[in-house]
Amino acid sequence: MKRVKTIFNHVLLSFLVIFSACGQNQKAMDKGQGNANSTDSSMMDKPDSYWKKVLNDEQYYILREKGTEQPYSGKLLMNKDSGVYKCSACGNVLFTSDRKFDSHCGWPSFDEEVAGGKIITKTDFSHGMSRTEIMCGHCGGHLGHLFDDGPTSTGKRYCVNSVSLEFTDAKSFVEEASNIDTLTLGGGCFWCIEAVFQQMKGVISAESGYSGGNVANPTYAEVCTGNTNHVEVVQIIFDKNISSMEDILKVFFTVHNPTTMDKQGADEGTQYRSVIFYRNENQRKTAVDIIAALEKEKVYDDPIVTKVQEFSVFYKAELSHQDYYENNKNKGYCQMVIQPKLEKFEKVFKDKVKSR
Ligand SMILES: [Zn+2]
Secondary structure, rough: HHHHHHHHHHHHHHHHHHHHHHHHOOOHHHHOOOOOOOOOOOOOOOHHHHHHHHHOOOHHHHHHOOOOOOOOOOOOOOOOOOOOEEEEOOOEEEEHHHHEEEEOOOEEEEOOOOOOOOEEEEEOOOHOOOOEEEEEEOOOEEEEEEEOOOOOOOOOEEEHHHHHEEEEHHHHHHHHHHHHEEEEEOOOOOOHHHHHHHEEOOEEEEEEEOOOOOOOOOHHHHHHHHHHHHHHHEEEEEOOOOHHHHHHHHHHHHHHOOOOOEEEEOOHHHOOOOEEEOHHHHHHHHHHHHHHHHHOOOOOOOOOOOOEEEEOOOEEEOHHOOOOHHHHOHHHHHHHHHHHHHHHHHOOOOOEEEEO
């Protein structure tokens, strides 16, 4: 177990180095709060009115008014999960879980910050004492105090208010830090959708398969009966820096008809229903927003019936269904149904077509 944990920490740290180098924090970016680079002073200049809006009362009291939470009251005090601790005001990554120790002082304690400059210090003469205050190097938020009585080789004890911290477990953190994302889409016959996305820039792989049903490991024949409730889907792994989730969905809504219930052209049945299987809140929100925008702009004559549904499992389809268009270009279906969709994609999204 110990060995596994060590390997995990190594992997986590590797990501952290890349993550810090990029200076990006997805959540902070989502909040429009810029990057978590300590040299970026934009967050330092935010007025109180800004912080009153984005922080709750308890956070404001501790982070902006330099308050202290009651000892033994913080929700992260006893947290022993693997992951990272970020500034709860701006998302700046401050500590990793492997530097946390139980100091018995009543506040989360760490023996080292994640990298130099993530935290800034100032001498604090309040309460008739001389202490070293620690603050977030990105937003200036009050974290707690630093003492020289740590039990490890660093000799340090970063004593931090739980309220000033936000914990992100290792898996989510790695996902956040990665440029690679996965999306599963149903838009009628998977041969068509797969062929289109295989041509799209930024798409690393597009595989045909089945999702959303109630039978494990279904066959194509079983799915075709409509009794398993599966959808023919394409699982797309893509590089968000080249094609975003929005880009992928724009193509999706261009190359299939999202207004026909359980039907796509001549293909009829629940396995041809239009559906976006989301894996996280960001994907769900992007899908819902795009559908709302398309409805608002009245892009289609009829209402959109595309379902936005939580992803659970993807079963890869049989080999004969993979790269179907590529391997069967001369067949009637490919020429009559897939080819026009590809041409539409290539015409509408010229700059998104992979160069051959
Ligand atoms: Zn901060």
